[in-house]
Amino acid sequence: MEILVCVKRVPDTAENEFELNSAGNDLDRDDLVYSVNEWDNYAVEEAIQIVDKIGGNVTVVTVGDDESEEVLRREMAMGANNGILLTDDAFEGSDGKGIATILKAEVEKGKYDLIMTGAQADEGAGQVGGMLAAMLDLPYASLVNKIEPGEGKIKVGREIEGGNQEMNEIELPCVVSIQTGINEPRYVGIRGIRKVASVEIPEKGASDLGVDASAVGEAGAKTKRVDYFVPDLGDGAEMLEGSTDEIITALIEKLKAKGGL
Amino acid sequence: MTPSIIGPASYKLFGFFPTWILAFVLPVIGIGLFTYIMARRIAPLIRANPDNRFDQIGLRVKNLIIVWLGQVRQPRYMLAGVLHILIFAGFLILSIRSTSLVIIGFSDGFVLPGFGGVLGDVYNFIKDYAATFVLIACIIAAVRRGIFKPKRYAVPEKYGKDHTAEAVFVLGVISTLMISESLFEASELAYEAANGAAEHFLAPLSLVWIFKKLLSAAPLNVLQGLHIFTYFVHDLAFFFFLNFLPMGKHFHVITSIFNVFFMRVKKGNIKPVKYGISDEQLDDLETFGVKKLEDFTWKHMLDFYSCADCGRCSDQCPANAVGRPLSPRFITIKARDLIFKNYPMSGKIFKSKLLVEDIYTEDEIWSCTTCGACEEECPLGIEYIDKIVDLRRGMVDEGLVPQTLQKPLKALEKRGNPYGKMEKKRAEWAESKEFQEICQVKDLSEDGEADTLYFVDSITSYDDNMQDIARRTAVILDKAGVDFGILGKLEKDSGNEVLRFGEEMLYQDLKSQNTEAILETGVKQIVTADPHAFNALKNDYKGLPPVKHISQVVAEKIESGALSLKSCQTADKVYVYHDPCYLGRHNGVYEAPRKAMDAINGLTRVELEKSRDRSFCCGGGGLMLFYEPEEETRMGVLRVNMAAEAGANVIVTACPFCLVNIQDAIKVAGKEGEMEALDFTALIEQHLE
Numbered sequence: 044m045e046i047l048v049c050v051k052r053v054p055d056t057a058e059n060e061f062e063l064n065s066a067g068n069d070l071d072r073d074d075l076v077y078s079v080n081e082w083d084n085y086a087v088e089e090a091i092q093i094v095d096k097i098g099g100n101v102t103v104v105t106v107g108d109d110e111s112e113e114v115l116r117r118e119m120a121m122g123a124n125n126g127i128l129l130t131d132d133a134f135e136g137s138d139g140k141g142i143a144t145i146l147k148a149e150v151e152k153g154k155y156d157l158i159m160t161g162a163q164a165d166e167g168a169g170q171v172g173g174m175l176a177a178m179l180d181l182p183y184a185s186l187v188n189k190i191e192p193g194e195g196k197i198k199v200g201r202e203i204e205g206g207n208q209e210m211n212e213i214e215l216p217c218v219v220s221i222q223t224g225i226n227e228p229r230y231v232g233i234r235g236i237r238k239v240a241s242v243e244i245p246e247k248g249a250s251d252l253g254v255d256a257s258a259v260g261e262a263g264a265k266t267k268r269v270d271y272f273v274p275d276l277g278d279g280a281e282m283l284e285g286s287t288d289e290i291i292t293a294l295i296e297k298l299k300a301k302g303g304l
Numbered sequence: 305m306t307p308s309i310i311g312p313a314s315y316k317l318f319g320f321f322p323t324w325i326l327a328f329v330l331p332v333i334g335i336g337l338f339t340y341i342m343a344r345r346i347a348p349l350i351r352a353n354p355d356n357r358f359d360q361i362g363l364r365v366k367n368l369i370i371v372w373l374g375q376v377r378q379p380r381y382m383l384a385g386v387l388h389i390l391i392f393a394g395f396l397i398l399s400i401r402s403t404s405l406v407i408i409g410f411s412d413g414f415v416l417p418g419f420g421g422v423l424g425d426v427y428n429f430i431k432d433y434a435a436t437f438v439l440i441a442c443i444i445a446a447v448r449r450g451i452f453k454p455k456r457y458a459v460p461e462k463y464g465k466d467h468t469a470e471a472v473f474v475l476g477v478i479s480t481l482m483i484s485e486s487l488f489e490a491s492e493l494a495y496e497a498a499n500g501a502a503e504h505f506l507a508p509l510s511l512v513w514i515f516k517k518l519l520s521a522a523p524l525n526v527l528q529g530l531h532i533f534t535y536f537v538h539d540l541a542f543f544f545f546l547n548f549l550p551m552g553k554h555f556h557v558i559t560s561i562f563n564v565f566f567m568r569v570k571k572g573n574i575k576p577v578k579y580g581i582s583d584e585q586l587d588d589l590e591t592f593g594v595k596k597l598e599d600f601t602w603k604h605m606l607d608f609y610s611c612a613d614c615g616r617c618s619d620q621c622p623a624n625a626v627g628r629p630l631s632p633r634f635i636t637i638k639a640r641d642l643i644f645k646n647y648p649m650s651g652k653i654f655k656s657k658l659l660v661e662d663i664y665t666e667d668e669i670w671s672c673t674t675c676g677a678c679e680e681e682c683p684l685g686i687e688y689i690d691k692i693v694d695l696r697r698g699m700v701d702e703g704l705v706p707q708t709l710q711k712p713l714k715a716l717e718k719r720g721n722p723y724g725k726m727e728k729k730r731a732e733w734a735e736s737k738e739f740q741e742i743c744q745v746k747d748l749s750e751d752g753e754a755d756t757l758y759f760v761d762s763i764t765s766y767d768d769n770m771q772d773i774a775r776r777t778a779v780i781l782d783k784a785g786v787d788f789g790i791l792g793k794l795e796k797d798s799g800n801e802v803l804r805f806g807e808e809m810l811y812q813d814l815k816s817q818n819t820e821a822i823l824e825t826g827v828k829q830i831v832t833a834d835p836h837a838f839n840a841l842k843n844d845y846k847g848l849p850p851v852k853h854i855s856q857v858v859a860e861k862i863e864s865g866a867l868s869l870k871s872c873q874t875a876d877k878v879y880v881y882h883d884p885c886y887l888g889r890h891n892g893v894y895e896a897p898r899k900a901m902d903a904i905n906g907l908t909r910v911e912l913e914k915s916r917d918r919s920f921c922c923g924g925g926g927l928m929l930f931y932e933p934e935e936e937t938r939m940g941v942l943r944v945n946m947a948a949e950a951g952a953n954v955i956v957t958a959c960p961f962c963l964v965n966i967q968d969a970i971k972v973a974g975k976e977g978e979m980e981a982l983d984f985t986a987l988i989e990q991h992l993e
Contacts, residue, residue: 055714055718055724057711057714057715057724058714058715058718058719058724059724059726060725060726074726074728076718076719078714078718121703227706227707228707228710229702229703229704229705230700230703230704230705230709230710230713231703232700232701232713232717232807232809232810233717233809233810233813234586234587234592234701234808234809235701235703237587237809286768287768287769288769
């Protein structure tokens, strides 16, 4: 099976303390560390497991700048066979639809049976998977937590509210968005990344893909971020302050006072 | 001249068959077979990875004399140990007798060179008692194993069949050797006595002495028959035993001398990924760590052969004690069973599968805290930590790392600490205004010079509760007049556990960043309050100035008079000191913290039964804090209960990880209010003059 997994480089929520920049319209990105979006990592692991079972190739693709190459290498160190970096000044500032447009162009260059995305990204809106499927006119399964590969079709599972499980059959080629917990992604260390350090990763721009530069990037974006802020504390919300012990003591007292304990 | 008994070299069976032929053929077959078996057993060692065990010959000879010949680790388990010393000493003494007995079979009256005169008489006297003591020891051992069945010999179902039958069988073979040897001699002496020969002096109450008395009334032909019969019983038993040894746990009779000679001579360090490959060449290696059987080093294979199945390692193992799926004894036994299976006595050698899928489980290998209790105990010098680390290196290389550990490892890669906190906040513990009024800490990454570097390490730098250790250490150093500074944002995690969890390249990265930053400061010594950092900097890093733990500095400064301590502020409390594994067992620092505590006038201090080199791990430090093991209880809870039994109500530790684990354990054990955990630096700071 030929599988394409779309991945994204995001600031790592576990290893950063987020602060707003001075303009107040984005994060202060000077001191951030980045990694591959967690959901995408599960998607790549799932793709590798499918290929290990029934054969084929896993290709990882991302839309981003030069630094996004790092996440492609990490996924290739996991076991993805190929990486493609879609990069162009014209892509900067793309909204969800712009990203889907760029990815669609790349998907059409290859012959993929299965296209995977993460269900959402750490700082994303969960748009790209669905839009990509619609643009490609392919069937789409979202929030997939189980895949059983088959001939010409696959079975995909989805968790339903309340803990029930649903299984759907979907014809190939198709697009699926992957939920975390579908597997246990393997560990990639520095050694793994160094092993693939010299593997060539092709870069493609708007002209290589045949994408109209005005349809993507800031120029083509129909949604624009107008504000970014930490919400004010609302009524009834209170931040407990002090050392961990003091916070715990205060919390216990509050719970007791309200009859919660 | 009185007629004497006919020996096997001259005897004719049924009047015509010379028994010397048998006595000659038996050793030829026995030794031939033994040579073949040993050649098959050595095959996997030749295919194994290299190991550097021919250095430090002086220390190795010392181990041979103390650990092998002196059996110094045996009496740590008193009854079993004393029984073993008796059997071991008996074997050494009787090996001479057995060798000459084999030759007597085809050469009448053979005496080993030098054993003809007084030496021979003295030897005979000693060996008669040796045989007697060995027999008595065997009987007690057999009763103990067969009837009383001490718990540590039990084989849990998941690890295979019980080994009692083999153990008792071998005790039976040894007893047969002792009895037949003694009867062989007693029958001759009784025969001579019956013919009026001069009485030999015999060791009173020895087996020979008893048997001779019992045989004094026996007819001459019976004595003659018994003499020949017991000779061949001994000969057969001897060569059977020789060839049976390499088939199981009694292989140690042959391998122990080599295993002890080649045992670990340095403590606290971890073996390189591959001997002969420098750190710079690591990138060129195709594969890392132990994945298949032959990836073990030849010494580690020899360890598998040498295990006597005594169960002491697992009896001391804290992971085993809390019901984690790890028992060091079976790390060895399972590998030995696999060697025996893959390298059969004849025919094709089988290929090994991935060990963590075949004989081990991932959880089993992650369960080890590398506390070193097993290695400290093993009378044969069998190693576990290096094997566990090598297996983890293999798992990391295959991507088999639990999600709970992937997060901190990634944070270490990106931020140099397992919490993913910002580098610039590493020195924040020293920056509050209140603290700066008491003590100013120089940040050597910004400016300034100092004699001494205080290496804080991650948990003490970032964990809210542990930052107190950093502040107190700074105050103590200040008070003691030490000119010190910290690395601030340039300090990375020491990587003690990164190395021990098998993430070699990440460790190399942390090591080179720290080494560069430390050497840049030009300090003359390093002090730390974290035994894990202490161990890594001292034993794993190369080319650094000398490293001391804060307890050593405090003990020295008290001795020199630079620090003086007040009388005990809480004289009604009973204190107990818990030895951290990486301070005690791995680095031999047992006395300094005790001396410092005893310098506090009026402080009541008791000792734990499991203390010093038998200390019981609190649950493990570094990355082990992130790992979620399957276990029935926590190591810390057992430790807190031990302290309570010792009558203590304050457990003093000298390690931030011990403090975390024991603080938690006190809550889990429901002993809040009764017991408290206190860091060494807290106790000292409270009592600073």
